[in-house]
Structures are given as structure tokens and as C-alpha cells.
Amino acid sequence: MLAVLAQTGAGALENFLTFTVFGVVLASVYFIAASGLVVTYTTTGIFNFAHGAVGMLGAFAYWQLHVRWELPALLSALIVLGVLAPLFGFVLERVMRGLEGVSTVTKVVVSIGLLFALIKLAPIIWDPKGSYSVPAFFGTDKVDIFGAGVTYHQLITIGVAAVVALALRWILFGTRAGVSMRAVVDNRSLAQLTGTRPARVSMMSWSLGSMLAALSGILIAERLGLEATALTFLVVNAYAAAVVGRLSSLTLTALGAVILGLAQAYTQGYLQENPSWMPENWSLLAIRGVIPVLMLFAALLLMPNAPLRTQGIQRSREIVGRPTWRLAAIGSVVLVAITAVVALVVSDADVLTIGMGLCFAIVMLSLVPLTGYGGQISLAQMTFAGFGAYAVATWFDGSVLGIVAAILLAGAVGAIVALPALRLSGIYLALATLAFAFFTEKFIFNQRALFPTTAKPVRRLELPFVDLSSDRTYLVFLAVMFVLAGLLVVWLRLSPFGRRLQAMKDSPAACATLGMNLTRTKLQVFALSAGIAGFGGALMAGLQRAADTNQFTALQNLPILLMAVVGGLTMVSGALAGGLFLASFTLVPRWIPDFDVLGTTSRALVEDLFALLPGLLGITLGRNPNGAVAQIGAALRERKERAALDPAERTSRLPVDPVADLESAGVDRPFTDEDVELLDRVLAIDEAEVAAGVTA
Amino acid sequence: MSLLDVSGVTVRFGGHMALHDVALSVVPGRIVGLIGPNGAGKTTMFNVITGLQEPTTGKVAFNGIDITGFKPHDRAQRGIARTFQRLELFGSLTVEENLLVAGEVRRTFGEHSASAADRTTEAMATVGIEHPADIRADNLSTGQARLVELARALVTRPKLLLLDEPASGLDADETTTFAALLQRLVRSGIGILLVEHDVPLVMSVCTHIHVLDFGELIARGTPDEVQRDPRVIEAYLGTPAEAAS
Ligand SMILES: Nc1ncnc2c1ncn2[C@@H]1O[C@H](COP(=O)(O)OP(=O)(O)O)[C@@H](O)[C@H]1O
Ligand SMILES: [Mg+2]
Numbered sequence: 026m027l028a029v030l031a032q033t034g035a036g037a038l039e040n041f042l043t044f045t046v047f048g049v050v051l052a053s054v055y056f057i058a059a060s061g062l063v064v065t066y067t068t069t070g071i072f073n074f075a076h077g078a079v080g081m082l083g084a085f086a087y088w089q090l091h092v093r094w095e096l097p098a099l100l101s102a103l104i105v106l107g108v109l110a111p112l113f114g115f116v117l118e119r120v121m122r123g124l125e126g127v128s129t130v131t132k133v134v135v136s137i138g139l140l141f142a143l144i145k146l147a148p149i150i151w152d153p154k155g156s157y158s159v160p161a162f163f164g165t166d167k168v169d170i171f172g173a174g175v176t177y178h179q180l181i182t183i184g185v186a187a188v189v190a191l192a193l194r195w196i197l198f199g200t201r202a203g204v205s206m207r208a209v210v211d212n213r214s215l216a217q218l219t220g221t222r223p224a225r226v227s228m229m230s231w232s233l234g235s236m237l238a239a240l241s242g243i244l245i246a247e248r249l250g251l252e253a254t255a256l257t258f259l260v261v262n263a264y265a266a267a268v269v270g271r272l273s274s275l276t277l278t279a280l281g282a283v284i285l286g287l288a289q290a291y292t293q294g295y296l297q298e299n300p301s302w303m304p305e306n307w308s309l310l311a312i313r314g315v316i317p318v319l320m321l322f323a324a325l326l327l328m329p330n331a332p333l334r335t336q337g338i339q340r341s342r343e344i345v346g347r348p349t350w351r352l353a354a355i356g357s358v359v360l361v362a363i364t365a366v367v368a369l370v371v372s373d374a375d376v377l378t379i380g381m382g383l384c385f386a387i388v389m390l391s392l393v394p395l396t397g398y399g400g401q402i403s404l405a406q407m408t409f410a411g412f413g414a415y416a417v418a419t420w421f422d423g424s425v426l427g428i429v430a431a432i433l434l435a436g437a438v439g440a441i442v443a444l445p446a447l448r449l450s451g452i453y454l455a456l457a458t459l460a461f462a463f464f465t466e467k468f469i470f471n472q473r474a475l476f477p478t479t480a481k482p483v484r485r486l487e488l489p490f491v492d493l494s495s496d497r498t499y500l501v502f503l504a505v506m507f508v509l510a511g512l513l514v515v516w517l518r519l520s521p522f523g524r525r526l527q528a529m530k531d532s533p534a535a536c537a538t539l540g541m542n543l544t545r546t547k548l549q550v551f552a553l554s555a556g557i558a559g560f561g562g563a564l565m566a567g568l569q570r571a572a573d574t575n576q577f578t579a580l581q582n583l584p585i586l587l588m589a590v591v592g593g594l595t596m597v598s599g600a601l602a603g604g605l606f607l608a609s610f611t612l613v614p615r616w617i618p619d620f621d622v623l624g625t626t627s628r629a630l631v632e633d634l635f636a637l638l639p640g641l642l643g644i645t646l647g648r649n650p651n652g653a654v655a656q657i658g659a660a661l662r663e664r665k666e667r668a669a670l671d672p673a674e675r676t677s678r679l680p681v682d683p684v685a686d687l688e689s690a691g692v693d694r695p696f697t698d699e700d701v702e703l704l705d706r707v708l709a710i711d712e713a714e715v716a717a718g719v720t721a
Numbered sequence: 722m723s724l725l726d727v728s729g730v731t732v733r734f735g736g737h738m739a740l741h742d743v744a745l746s747v748v749p750g751r752i753v754g755l756i757g758p759n760g761a762g763k764t765t766m767f768n769v770i771t772g773l774q775e776p777t778t779g780k781v782a783f784n785g786i787d788i789t790g791f792k793p794h795d796r797a798q799r800g801i802a803r804t805f806q807r808l809e810l811f812g813s814l815t816v817e818e819n820l821l822v823a824g825e826v827r828r829t830f831g832e833h834s835a836s837a838a839d840r841t842t843e844a845m846a847t848v849g850i851e852h853p854a855d856i857r858a859d860n861l862s863t864g865q866a867r868l869v870e871l872a873r874a875l876v877t878r879p880k881l882l883l884l885d886e887p888a889s890g891l892d893a894d895e896t897t898t899f900a901a902l903l904q905r906l907v908r909s910g911i912g913i914l915l916v917e918h919d920v921p922l923v924m925s926v927c928t929h930i931h932v933l934d935f936g937e938l939i940a941r942g943t944p945d946e947v948q949r950d951p952r953v954i955e956a957y958l959g960t961p962a963e964a965a966s
């Protein structure tokens with residue numbers, strides 16, 4: 026987008042200055058966005074993946090007020106920032122409040138669900154075929170600074186970032202709520218204590234976070250235009266700045282934003298041609314789009330090890346059922362039988378869609394050992410599947426070896442990606458995998474050397490005794506493959522490795538003090554999981570006779586995780602349900618009779634609804650983190666199990682609630698007002714400082 | 722030679738000094754007590770020894786090797802095991818699985834001669850777990866859970882055992898049985914460092930006691946010496962009025 030700026034006639038110095046100004050402007054937007062992330066994370070312990078989507082929504086709302094309804098720019102901005110964004114913050118707080126006592130996985134999934142729902146919601150409200158442009162503040166007038174033309178809009182952006190920095194400094198150092206926010210910044214276990222404080226701090230921080238997100242969205246929309254996905258992920262770039270600040274320090278976040286903005290501006294400005302030393306059909310130019318992602322990775326590498334915290338026995342709301350071989354065998358036979366019947370009766374198009382559902386199910390199955398048993402998060406399973414698809418498209422031409430290559434390649438890639446993030450806690454692994462998904466989409470899968478066209482032809486697997494060339498046979502074959510992979514996962518759960526994964530999820534600290542090498546265990550399960558995903562990707566490519574990079578974009582990872590969790594991550598049947606749900610979103614609108622409803626067609630309406638569904642379902646997970654299949658199973662099982670217990674034994678006598686680390690403050694009982702005082706003392710919060718509102 | 726030697730350990734949490742220049746040692750075949758009021762820094766000391774908490778300054782040596790910079794799992798492999806004051810059982814696993822997980826951890830320094838299953842059975846017998854082994858760990862009462870944690874630590878066949886308030890949640894009878902169990906354990910040659918609020922229990926089983934107060938080591942010696950120490954009486958054993966509050 027900066028190509029225009031590098032006019033050939035202009036002097037080198039002017040160019041440099043122009044790039045620098047652009048870098049500082051970008052840095053300003055990144056800082057505003059990242060500071061919002063940091064504020065909510067430090068006060069609530071929730072990393073809001075939907076932060077970018079909130080910014081996107083803010084930009085659209087501003088457009089609606091200012092361009093469509095022709096309100097003055099300042100008034101529109103004030104309405105968005107002063108009314109709509111805080112209101113949205115309240116809603117977010119309500120959604121997130123239900124998340125106490127659930128695992129990091131569920132927290133991540135809920136905010137990913139929100140992200141996904143908002144991305145799908147925007148084009149329903151604002152038809153993507155329309156044209157949306159947001160005029161700059163004060164038009165295109167420029168002031169001349171050392172020969173570089175700087176628009177007023179750019180100046181305002183930089184100024185606003187400076188004001189935000191000062192205002193946040195004042196809030197964090199000069200107000201009671203702010204001081205306690207700041208004090209807990211370096212200590213997560215103590216930060217949890219604020220979770221038991223009145224909801225006001227949490228309300229405030231969600232509103233503040235939403236305002237900052239919306240502000241960044243409004244400021245950048247002028248340059249980027251209004252397009253839901255692009256705008257959302259632009260703010261996602263700010264993650265890198267936030268991670269440089271270790272999700273806690275605003276000063277370091279600002280530094281991260283500046284480095285990020287400048288690095289991006291200079292690469293965009295100076296990297297105009299593909300360097301001659303690149304091998305044929307490889308392009309370095311795409312690196313311009315992945316600078317933030319690379320920086321996120323670098324920042325993660327430099328993070329210190331996460332200390333292992335003790336937490337007491339958690340009576341987690343998420344339950345992992347114990348599979349039995351009998352049930353697994355019955356399930357396997359039933360699945361294959363039903364698929365065989367279905368394959369005979371449905372239409373050609375439906376065979377393909379259901380087949381896709383089974384492939385999705387295999388990819389989701391890869392999350393069962395990783396996330397369901399081991400408690401690790403990955404937002405790159407579809408990307409690993411893409412590597413699997415690449416492998417079958419490239420090597421061994423339809424032989425079984427192609428599938429083996431797919432599993433090995435995806436597994437190896439998974440291990441390499443996970444290695445830097447494994448010593449960190451859950452949220453960073455999620456970020457690292459998401460960053461990798463972006464990197465792959467924008468820099469690997471679009472290299473001509475790997476994928477000459479977006480869809481690379483694939484020769485379907487050839488087996489000695491069955492002919493898979495018919496789609497209907499292939500569908501049954503997919504069911505058999507799902508069963509095989511599913512049995513592997515069941516076996517895993519019942520093996521010592523499965524036990525080890527469960528133990529790691531329940532108490533990493535106890536595992537380590539028993540001699541378990543957590544990093545190695547995580548690496549093993551990550552590679553295994555990526556391998557299963559690669560297997561799914563290879564089968565998907567076989568089904569379509571093509572490895573289509575559009576199916577392996579970063580965004581595609583989100584519905585996979587969402588629907589897998591909705592189905593239930595702790596069970597093989599949950600993965601199957603998740604995959605079929607996802608396919609049904611294409612299937613059901615196809616079956617709906619088409620008629621007019623209020624100016625649109627019924628089918629369009631259903632399609633809109635179904636586009637929102639994965640996100641909406643994801644958001645509701647806070648209430649029921651076990652997934653649909655487990656919910657039904659539990660209702661049946663509960664009666665039996667509880668009846669077997671002595672009435673006195675029916676309630677657990679262990680701490681059930683997510684007890685914050687009270688002990689670490691020397692407190693062994695529920696948290697009272699005196700304890701707040703004690704906490705303040707431990708945290709060295711000075712009441713006098715608070716009272717005086719010192720801005721030191 | 723002593724099994725564990727901690728010297729000059731200081732731990733700072735922001736402005737708060739949780740431990741200040743503390744030294745202690747444990748020899749094989751003995752129970753050493755570590756007592757002090759709530760918040761004195763006992764659990765923090767355990768975390769330092771097991772590697773969960775990096776000390777600001779100070780040194781931890783085990784069997785003569787400086788392990789200060791070692792990872793928690795590496796220390797465990799060398800023979801340090803612990804229980805947790807706030808219980809860190811694997812809640813979603815059964816009692817038996819909790820022990821099996823511990824038994825199945827691969828040993829860096831030579832595999833145990835007995836299988837994981839055998840060691841599990843043995844540890845359950847040692848601590849006397851009689852309730853069904855297939856009950857989920859998060860359904861246990863606190864007293865039962867403490868015993869299971871102890872058994873889980875024993876499955877790794879430690880040389881040094883750190884027990885963080887193991888008798889809280891036990892009734893009088895159970896405490897007596899528990900004291901006998903501790904005596905039996907040390908007779909096999911392991912060293913035990915015991916944190917416990919039940920003063921009579923500590924006085925009866927320990928050969929040596931360290932007293933912490935606000936992160937400072939205020940006394941060390943035999944139970945008799947410690948009980949007579951005026952600073953200990955003031956700071957910890959306290960006046961009756963204070964003890965009641
Ligand atoms: N992770 C931590 N962060 C900050 N302070 C802590 C932390 N852990 C412990 N502390 C502080 O260290 C002191 C000692 O705690 P602890 O070792 O748990 O005491 P004890 O086990 O003797 O009751 C406490 O006053 C507590 O405030
Ligand atoms: Mg303690």
C-alpha cells in the first residue's frame with residue numbers, strides 16, 4: 026500500500042522521512058490497540074482475541090454515523106467511543122464473567138467465538154458489495170515536516186496515541202482501581218485475587234478495552250478501508266506489541282508498537298522488488314505482510330519461562346470421560362454402517378459435503394489428545410492439515426506413502442512451531458500457533474514453488490483391493506479412517522501417555538515435582554496432534570482431488586477449534602459431532618426450500634444465521650464447557666454414578682471454587698476486607714499514594 | 722554428610738521479603754521439622770527446594786551437588802519428592818492412576834527394579850489407603866487426599882521427602898497412626914523435612930527443628946532447645962491469648 030510513496034523522483038531522505046512518519050502512525054494505532062489488550066488482560070486474566078473485531082465494529086459504527094447518517098466526524102467519534110464502545114464493554118463483561126473456574130482453553134474459545142461471530146456479523150449488517158470509505162479527518166491536507174508530507178489525520182493519530190499513553194498512565198498511577206491493577210501486573214497468581222473484588226474494576230477495564238479497540242479501528246479505517254477481516258486482523262497485529270510488553274507493561278508495549286510500526290513501514294517502503302538471490306518461484310515480497318507475526322514469534326522466544334504455580338486440586342467444570350473399548354467398538358461399527366447407507370442415498374453434492382465433515386472431524390480429533398486430555402491450545406490445526414494436503418499433492422502420487430509423508434511432515438512442522446512456546450503458559454501457545462497460521466497462509470502457502478496455483482491437483486489414494494475413485498466409496502473409506510484414528514486416540518487415553526497428559530492438565534506443578542519433563546511431554550503430544558491433523562488434511566485433499574490453499578487459511582482454524590469444543594474436546598464422539606456440525610452448516614441451507622422473507626430469500630437468511638452459529642455457540646461455552654455429546658451422556662450417567670455414592674460423599678469436600686492464591690498472601694480462609702488490606706500491604710500498595718493521587 | 726543443604730536463601734516478592742538468609746539441612750534417616758506461623762515462609766522454602774520458586778539469592782545443595790539452577794523435574798529425578806499444603810492431586814484421575822502416573826515417569830538415573838504397578842500397590846499398603854482405588858481424586862476428603870499425595874510421592878522412591886502440613890485434616894487417632902508411619906519411613910533411610918502446625922506431633926517425631934518467623938530463621942535445635950527458646954515462645958508458641966485469637 027505504500028508503493029505510491031516510493032516515487033522514483035523523490036530524494037532518498039524524503040522517502041526515508043515519509044516511511045518513518047508512516048511507521049510512527051502505524052505504531053500509534055498499534056499502541057492504542059495493544060494497550061487495550063493489556064489493560065483487560067492484567068485486570069481480568071482474559072486475553073481478548075476478539076479485541077480486533079471490536080475495533081472493526083467500532084470503525085463500521087463510525088462509518089454508519091459519519092458517512093451514512095452524515096453526522097459531524099467529532100460527534101460520530103464521540104458517540105462510538107463514549108457510548109457504543111463502553112456499552113459493548115458491558116456486554117463483553119457479562120459474557121466473560123461466566124468464565125470463572127473454566128480452563129484457559131474455554132476462555133480462549135469464548136473470545137475466539139466472539140471474534141468469529143463479529144467477523145461474520147459485519148458483512149450481514151453492512152453488505153460487503155457496497156463501497157465504504159472513511160474520509161480522513163480534515164481531508165487530504167498535508168503539512169510539510171522536513172520535506173515529508175504529513176496529513177492532519179496522521180498527526181491526529183500520533184497525538185491521540187500520546188494522549189492515550191498519558192491518560193492510561195494517570196489512570197494506573199493516580200486512581201485506586203488503577204493502582205491495584207498496576208500492582209498485580211507482574212504476578213498472575215495475585216492478579217487472580219482481583220477477580221474476587223467487586224465487578225466494577227472488571228466492568229471498567231472491559232469498557233476501557235473496548236474504547237481503545239474502537240479508537241484504533243476508527244483511526245486506521247481511513248487508510249485500510251472497511252473490510253471486516255482485514256480490519257480485524259490489522260488490530261490482531263497489535264498482539265505482537267502487547268507480547269513485547271509481556272501483556273503487562275505499557276511502557277514495553279509502546280516500545281513494541283514503535284519497533285513494529287517502523288519495521289513494517291520500512292519493509293513495505295524499501296522492499297519493492299523480489300531480491301535476485303531468492304530461488305526461483307519463491308518471493309520475499311510476501312514477508313511485508315507477516316512482519317508483525319514474525320515479531321510476535323521473536324517476542325515469544327524472548328519471554329522468560331513461566332513459573333509453575335500450585336493451585337490446589339481443581340474441581341474443574343470440564344470433565345474427561347473414560348472411554349471403554351466396548352463402546353468404542355460399537356460406535357465404530359455404527360458409524361461405518363450409517364455412512365455406508367448415507368453414501369447410497371444422498372445426492373452427489375451432499376456426499377462431498379458429508380465427506381468434508383468427516384475430514385473436519387479427523388482434524389478436530391487431533392485436538393482431543395492435545396487440548397482435551399493435555400490442556401494445550403492450538404489455533405493452527407487446519408494449517409497443519411494444509412501441510413498434509415501439500416504432502417499428498419507433491420509426493421508419492423496416490424500411494425499410501427503419500428499419506429505417511431503427510432503425517433510426518435505435519436508432525437514435524439508441529440514440533441518446530443511448538444518448541445519455542447512450550448515453556449510458556451497456555452495463552453502464549455495459542456498466540457504462537459495463530460501467528461504461525463498467519464505466517465503460513467501469507468508466506469508459505471502462497472509461494473509459487475509450493476503451490477503453482479491456489480489448488481494443487483491430487484491423485485486420490487489407490488489401494489490394492491478397493492477402488493476409491495467413486496466419491497461414494499471414498500465417503501465410506503473416510504468413515505473407516507475416522508474410526509482408525511479414533512481408536513488410536515482411545516488407546517492413547519487408556520495408555521500411560523494418556524494418563525500423563527491428564528495429569529499435566531490437572532497439575533503441571535505436581536507433574537514436575539514427580540520428575541516429569543513437561544516440555545518433552547508437550548512436544549510429543551503436539552507433534553502427534555499435528556500429525557493427525559495432517560492425516561485429515563491429506564484425506565480432505567484426496568476427497569476433492571486437490572489441495573486447495575483457501576481451505577487452510579488462518580481464519581479456517583477458528584471454526585475448527587470452535588466446533589470441536591462445541592462437540593466436546595474430551596471425547597472422540599465429540600470430534601465427530603463437531604465435524605458433522607460444521608458440514609451441516611453447508612448442508613442444511615441447501616435443503617431449505619427457497620422462498621421470500623421480508624425482501625430476502627429464506628435461504629440467504631439461513632445461510633447468514635449459520636455463518637454466525639459457530640461463533641455464537643463458542644460464546645455460550647462458558648456455560649457448558651463440556652460440549653454437546655458429553656452433556657447428553659452426562660445427563661444419563663449422572664443418575665447412575667451419584668446413586669452409587671453414600672449421600673455424605675456426594676458433595677466434594679475439597680475446595681470447589683477457583684480459589685485464588687490466598688495462601689500466598691498468608692490467608693487461609695475466604696477473602697474478606699481485612700485481607701484486601703493485607704494484600705495491599707503484600708503488594709506494597711501505599712494507601713497514602715492512592716489518596717494523594719500521586720502521578721509519580 | 723547431609724542430604725540437603727540450604728544456605729543463605731532469600732526470596733523477595735516485590736517489596737515483600739518471604740525468606741531472608743535462611744539456612745537448613747536434613748540428614749538421611751531423620752525427621753527435621755520446619756515450623757512457624759502462617760505466612761512465615763515455610764511453603765516458599767519448599768518451593769525453593771523443589772525448584773518451583775527461584776530464590777533471589779542463596780544455594781540449594783542435594784547430596785553434595787549444587788542444584789540451585791536445576792529444573793523441578795530434574796531435582797525430582799535425583800530423589801526429592803514433596804506433598805503440597807493445598808493438595809495437588811490429579812483431580813480427574815482415580816487414586817490408583819494418580820500413583821501410576823508417578824510410577825510411570827521414566828527415570829534418568831536408572832530405572833527402578835520394581836514395576837510402576839508394584840510400587841503403587843506397595844505405597845498404598847505403606848500409607849494404608851483402604852478406600853477403593855478407583856474413586857476419582859477430586860471426590861476424596863482432605864484427610865484421604867493428603868494420604869494419597871504422600872503415597873504418590875513414595876511411589877517415586879525418594880531420598881528426601883518434603884511434607885507440607887500433612888497432618889492437617891487428620892483426627893487424633895489418624896495423627897497417631899501417621900506419626901508411626903513417619904517413623905517407619907525414616908527408618909528405611911530417607912530424610913524427611915516436615916512442615917506442620919500440630920506442635921505436639923512435631924516435637925514427638927523430629928530430631929531437629931527450625932523455626933521461621935516473617936521469613937527469618939529465629940531458632941534451630943533439638944525439640945527441647947527450641948521449646949525453651951524465648952524468641953520462639955514469643956513469636957510462635959505465643960501467649961495463650963494470642964493462640965486463641
Ligand atoms: N507467589 C507469591 N507472590 C507474592 N507473595 C508470595 C507468593 N508466595 C508467597 N508469598 C508471600 O510469602 C509469604 C510466605 O508465604 P508461605 O511460604 O506460603 O508461608 P507459610 O507456608 O509459612 O504459611 C506470605 O506472606 C506471602 O505473602
Ligand atoms: Mg504454607
